[in-house]
Amino acid sequence: MLPDIDFYLVAIPAVLLVGLAKGGMGEALSLMGVPILSMAVSPVQAAALLLPILIAMDIVSLWIWRKHGDRQTYIMLLPGALVGIAVGWATSAYVPRDALRLIIGLITVVFVLRYVYTLWRSRNGIAIQPKPQRSGPAALWGTFAGYGSFVAHAGGPPFQIYALPLKLAPREYTGTIVRFFATLNAVKLIPYFALGQLDLSNLKTSATLFPLAMAATACGAWIVRRMKPQVFYPFMYMMAFVAGWKLVWDGLGSVMSGTL
Template sequence: MPIDPSIYLAAIPAVMLVGLTKGGMGEALALMGVPILAMVVPPVQAAAILLPILVVSDIVSLWIWRHHNDRRTLLYLLPGGLFGVALGWATSAYVPRDALRLIIGAITVFFALRFFYNQWRIRRGHVIPAKPQRVGPAAFFGTLSGYGSFVAHAGGAPYQVYALPLKLSPRDYTGAAVRYFATLNAVKLVPYFALGQLDTRNLTVSASLMPLAMAMTALGGFLVKRMKPDVFYPFMYGMAFVAGLKLLHDGIAAFL
């Protein structure tokens, strides 16, 4: 079956947003990718088209952020993330995706609002220390992130809920996030192949959009590397807030 050229009217802006996210610009931009592309193709096909693009963008991101990382954050979050992907593969046919969007969206909005409340407290003289690494919360939010990443490409918000309060340097935070999601996306290729979503037609569309994705990923990395912490963290929490609102909106709209 020939590829409908109208797909590219939605795919190009979707890939631009996803590419900026992969460079480090915040999960809210990536959340718009699948809904925009789903305007012209079924949502499952939209996710399948974007997955190879995510993997190639991950390779570019890994190169950009190769000198920056936080190993402890990866060690704490990655086991839960991989378990979440496996759980998503096993149960995605039985768990409503809209319920998952509501849960992740509500947690993320609360978490972002708490940050801005704490910023107000800091201006009034309170000291808000960085959170330590914690096994329990890392396992919970890692699993939620992996599950959300598999079933709805919504894994970034739970990752932010755990990782942002650690108050890592912006470069180390982004480097750890890049490695985390590159691992999850590579693992997700196996179940997506098994589900028959990575067919020749979808892969052809993906391949044609990869140069654009790589360019936007490089641009996102260029911008994030030049952000100071007092700009980076409010920006990232703001992106998390927008992402949470988007997930809440999608979940509520589906139930209504």
């Protein structure tokens, strides 16, 4: 039996925001999906409902951005991310998700503030060069991305911390993040099924939202394709800051309520 109209009044805005993010408009929008959907169902069910929708969005995104992406960045980050998913699966019953949100959020906020500082320096004649590929940071932030993606759907900010300073062309950056999280979401199906978070009822409900999810993803990609680099990167850093602050807010809320 499908949910009533009240569920869809909450689910439709959540899917629209996540779809725009999947199209390339920044992980801050995606982070709103589970909290909004949690107004209608439990947070665990919200995450389970969103995973098949995310995969449907990934299919659309992969097609749209099929000619773009930075292979080296993808390869550098993926091994750590797979380790992060495995660790998340093994510790899912023991690690408070809001503790992870708080840690990732604080790191991301500091990262964006550092970008603002370097931007100020560049305007004073100090040139900021793109960062090179580095195996150590790639392993670290890839692991955080995989772990955060599995336990809290919060893998975007760690990815951005590594990838944004590389200063890839906007379309190559977007194609890379699309491939990266499409891979992670496909891998996450295995532990989600094993943990019993995906059942036939949830899958049927998710399927009713697929058309909206695909349309929102295409819309997000249409917008990103028309952004110039000097607009795209400040926008991405702003989205990273919003995402980081959202994670901090969620984590602090649990601390203040004593549920962490």
